[in-house]
Amino acid sequence: xxxxxxxxxxxxxxxxxxxxxxxxxxxxxxxxxxxxxxxxxxxxxxxxxxxxxxxxxxxxxxxxxxxxxxxxxxxxxxxxxxxxxxxxxxxxxxxxxxxxxxxxxxxxxxxxxxxxxxxxxxxxxxxxxxxxxxxxxxxxxxxxxxxxxxxxxxxxxxxxxxxxxxxxxxxxxxxxxxxxxxxxxxxxxxxxxxxxxxxxxxxxxxxxxxxxxxxxxxxxxxxxxxxxxxxxxxxxxxxxxxxxxxxxxxxxxxxxxxxxxxxxxxxxxxxxxxxxxxxxxxxxxxxxxxxxxxxxxxxxxxxxxxxxxxxxxxxxxxxxxxxxxxxxxxxxxxxxxxxxxxxxxxxxxxxxxxxxxxxxxxxxxxxxxxxxxxxxxxxxxxxxxxxxxxxxxxxxxxxxxxxxxxxxxx
Amino acid sequence: xxxxxxxxxxxxxxxxxxxxxxxxxxxxxxxxxxxxxxxxxxxxxxxxxxxxxxxxxxxxxxxxxxxxxxxxxxxxxxxxxxxxxxxxxxxxxxxxxxxxxxxxxxxxxxxxxxxxxxxxxxxxxxxxxxxxxxxxxxxxxxxxxxxxxxxxxxxxxxxxxxxxxxxxxxxxxxxxxxxxxxxxxxxxxxxxxxxxxxxxxxxxxxxxxxxxxxxxxxxxxxxxxxxxxxxxxxxxxxxxxxxxxxxxxxxxxxxxxxxxxxxxxxxxxxxxxxxxxxxxxxxxxxxxxxxxxxxxxxxxxxxxxxxxxxxxxxxxxxxxxxxxxxxxxxxxxxxxxxxxxxxxxxxxxxxxxxxxxxxxxxxxxxxxxxxxxxxxxxxxxxxxxxxxxxxxxxxxxxxxxxxxxxxxxx
Numbered sequence: 124x125x126x127x128x129x130x131x132x133x134x135x136x137x138x139x140x141x142x143x144x145x146x147x148x149x150x151x152x153x154x155x156x157x158x159x160x161x162x163x164x165x166x167x168x169x170x171x172x173x174x175x176x177x178x179x180x181x182x183x184x185x186x187x188x189x190x191x192x193x194x195x196x197x198x199x200x201x202x203x204x205x206x207x208x209x210x211x212x213x214x215x216x217x218x219x220x221x222x223x224x225x226x227x228x229x230x231x232x233x234x235x236x237x238x239x240x241x242x243x244x245x246x247x248x249x250x251x252x253x254x255x256x257x258x259x260x261x262x263x264x265x266x267x268x269x270x271x272x273x274x275x276x277x278x279x280x281x282x283x284x285x286x287x288x289x290x291x292x293x294x295x296x297x298x299x300x301x302x303x304x305x306x307x308x309x310x311x312x313x314x315x316x317x318x319x320x321x322x323x324x325x326x327x328x329x330x331x332x333x334x335x336x337x338x339x340x341x342x343x344x345x346x347x348x349x350x351x352x353x354x355x356x357x358x359x360x361x362x363x364x365x366x367x368x369x370x371x372x373x374x375x376x377x378x379x380x381x382x383x384x385x386x387x388x389x390x391x392x393x394x395x396x397x398x399x400x401x402x403x404x405x406x407x408x409x410x411x412x413x414x415x416x417x418x419x420x421x422x423x424x425x426x427x428x429x430x431x432x433x434x435x436x437x438x439x440x441x442x443x444x445x446x447x448x449x450x451x452x453x454x455x456x457x458x459x460x461x462x463x464x465x466x467x468x469x470x471x472x473x474x475x476x477x478x479x480x481x482x483x484x485x486x487x488x489x490x491x492x493x494x495x496x497x498x499x500x501x502x503x504x505x506x507x508x509x510x511x512x513x514x515x516x517x518x519x520x521x522x523x524x525x526x527x528x529x530x531x532x533x
Numbered sequence: 534x535x536x537x538x539x540x541x542x543x544x545x546x547x548x549x550x551x552x553x554x555x556x557x558x559x560x561x562x563x564x565x566x567x568x569x570x571x572x573x574x575x576x577x578x579x580x581x582x583x584x585x586x587x588x589x590x591x592x593x594x595x596x597x598x599x600x601x602x603x604x605x606x607x608x609x610x611x612x613x614x615x616x617x618x619x620x621x622x623x624x625x626x627x628x629x630x631x632x633x634x635x636x637x638x639x640x641x642x643x644x645x646x647x648x649x650x651x652x653x654x655x656x657x658x659x660x661x662x663x664x665x666x667x668x669x670x671x672x673x674x675x676x677x678x679x680x681x682x683x684x685x686x687x688x689x690x691x692x693x694x695x696x697x698x699x700x701x702x703x704x705x706x707x708x709x710x711x712x713x714x715x716x717x718x719x720x721x722x723x724x725x726x727x728x729x730x731x732x733x734x735x736x737x738x739x740x741x742x743x744x745x746x747x748x749x750x751x752x753x754x755x756x757x758x759x760x761x762x763x764x765x766x767x768x769x770x771x772x773x774x775x776x777x778x779x780x781x782x783x784x785x786x787x788x789x790x791x792x793x794x795x796x797x798x799x800x801x802x803x804x805x806x807x808x809x810x811x812x813x814x815x816x817x818x819x820x821x822x823x824x825x826x827x828x829x830x831x832x833x834x835x836x837x838x839x840x841x842x843x844x845x846x847x848x849x850x851x852x853x854x855x856x857x858x859x860x861x862x863x864x865x866x867x868x869x870x871x872x873x874x875x876x877x878x879x880x881x882x883x884x885x886x887x888x889x890x891x892x893x894x895x896x897x898x899x900x901x902x903x904x905x906x907x908x909x910x911x912x913x914x915x916x917x918x919x920x921x922x923x924x925x926x927x928x929x930x931x932x933x934x935x936x937x938x939x940x941x942x943x
Binding site for chain 2: 139142173176177179180181182183184185187188189191192194195198199201202203205206207209210216217219221222266267268
């Protein structure tokens with residue numbers, strides 16, 4: 124029994140016409156002799172509508188009740204799509220989180236999957252051609268409905284593919300794959316045929332919002348091949364797989380990502396003594412604020428500057444917290460700057476290749492783009508720059524690594 | 534532990550303002566030391582909206598998928614109401630059909646309740662003040678979602694009250710009780726303080742649509758006292774209970790019901806031989822058409838007329854079927870008349886009292902209202918009349934039995 128998992132996002136199931144297109148894709152897989160598990164999101168806009176309703180009812184909606192409310196979005200799309208399947212003569216039925224069941228922890232609004240009853244689903248696939256599973260939702264040990272957080276349907280699909288040892292997990296969306304960079308920003312952007320999990324993680328976390336990050340982590344852990352492709356065409360998309368995959372091209376750099384959602388904070392003249400970093404970052408972390416790039420200069424005469432970035436939505440709360448700790452750590456000043464953005468060069472190939480960083484810095488310098496902060500990982504070089512240069516920086520780096528040329532090794 | 538079950542219909546939970554009023558009622562019960570199980574319907578209009586969506590997707594929506602779809606209506610109202618309860622400081626949570634669980638058979642769209650896990654709910658009531666249960670829905674043995682048919686939330690509430698041996702089941706609606714007849718038709722109509730299950734069944738089946746018939750049957754079987762009352766006032770409503778209840782007044786006649794949804798069919802000159810009735814009514818029953826009053830005249834020269842009534846929505850299908858069987862049974866003609874309606878005099882007191890029928894017929898004759906058909910049961914006398922006389926007949930009978938006078942024994 125060959126099992127294919129297909130996931131369709133909200134824009135792919137948003138109305139009857141779109142669902143008919145999805146049906147065609149499912150039918151063609153069934154005709155090939157595959158058993159298909161179709162994972163669906165809520166119809167576009169539904170989840171937001173339900174969250175708005177919850178906000179109308181309560182300033183702080185009870186998280187468990189909110190999950191039960193929001194889960195109706197996927198319940199609606201799977202019931203409707205299963206009707207279409209049955210009318211088309213397919214042996215099909217819908218499955219909700221509790222019916223599969225997809226067991227999660229009780230961390231409502233952003234639960235994590237603990238287990239999936241693969242044996243039950245496999246037994247059902249003996250009788251059914253198509254199982255239409257609700258994405259995004261699960262149940263905890265008390266049978267309370269949970270949701271996996273925004274974009275959680277991707278994770279549902281990958282987790283089902285992992286549990287069922289499916290041949291592949293196809294993620295259908297409204298773009299036709301993962302690009303070397305944002306095509307809206309750089310017309311030379313090229314669709315990537317095959318990309319490594321770690322590269323995809325960096326692309327995703329930098330705002331290339333094709334796949335939910337957690338689903339990629341899950342796929343990496345369980346070696347699930349993800350095929351990201353368009354509901355609206357039949358062309359192949361991007362295969363997300365392990366770098367050991369023999370089909371993987373050997374490229375140094377796979378893509379250029381950027382993120383404009385940055386604010387840089389600087390604490391000036393901080394006393395350089397043990398525990399000072401903890402005094403700053405513990406209260407931020409307690410407040411749920413995610414700190415991104417951090418730089419601490421070498422101290423001079425016992426004082427140092429501490430610089431880091433956070434998301435723009437956290438600007439005011441970060442300022443409040445820093446104003447409180449400023450005195451304790453003896454900082455002279457709290458400064459912030461919202462006119463910054465982040466560009467990154469990403470590629471598993473750069474692990475053993477020192478020249479990539481130099482090439483990136485040279486390219487930016489040639490365009491007189493000043494680098495405000497630098498951070499590097501094994502597969503990524505990130506520069507913080509003035510945000511007015513974002514577009515220029517992305518295009519410059521895309522050019523420098525010749526990403527418009529298929530298979531070139533940069 | 535004293536348990537009170539309260540059920541609120543769609544108009545009582547249709548928006549935030551209405552739900553706040555429901556909250557007040559629940560809070561006041563909790564303040565009295567009661568544990569409250571609140572059963573909710575979907576917000577007004579939601580169920581119809583979901584059914585329309587299903588019709589858009591499929592000419593004949595798969596019944597199981599339709600139930601899963603429609604069940605989102607109650608899921609939405611219980612989640613939202615539980616949020617309000619928690620915000621008000623009540624220890625509350627919502628419960629869906631599968632979470633209770635309310636086990637039903639697999640007769641989708643009109644499932645019947647098989648069992649309710651009372652032990653589990655009672656254990657939960659040790660920790661919670663308020664459990665907000667979704668009406669109308671259950672699960673079958675395969676964990677597929679089922680629904681109980683239109684108005685099924687009343688049945689959910691009564692079944693929960695029976696399982697929990699609750700002190701009372703309060704059914705809140707947008708009218709303040711059960712009336713001696715339709716107040717829109719007869720200004721002298723009076724609210725009935727207490728009514729017997731059987732009387733209520735007759736009132737309900739005749740179109741006094743305050744309670745779902747099945748819920749009354751359920752209440753009768755398990756001796757659950759139902760208190761029908763208004764969400765929008767605090768005055769007592771109507772208590773539906775057993776005629777053995779010491780509070781029951783001894784009245785002959787409790788109310789006058791009517792039903793305009795009638796078509797009379799006549800098969801003229803049917804061969805009067807064994808099996809002829811079966812030849813007519815079996816195909817109708819197979820087509821799901823409910824036949825109401827049936828009259829067969831004494832035969833004359835081996836032929837007879839067969840007359841019966843059906844609901845107006847079944848007129849065309851009934852005509853089609855009769856046209857087919859006409860030849861087999863040797864009937865001369867198939868006639869129908871939609872200009873008819875039914876009026877009934879209802880009362881447990883008439884069981885041992887022959888005078889009631891005579892009084893009713895006399896009253897109608899005095900107004901020159903011609904009686905087309907008569908059928909009687911132990912607690913009901915029904916007359917089919919021309920529908921233009923419906924209002925007059927209802928008022929006349931209401932007057933004749935002096936139903937405007939409290940406690941009068943007709």
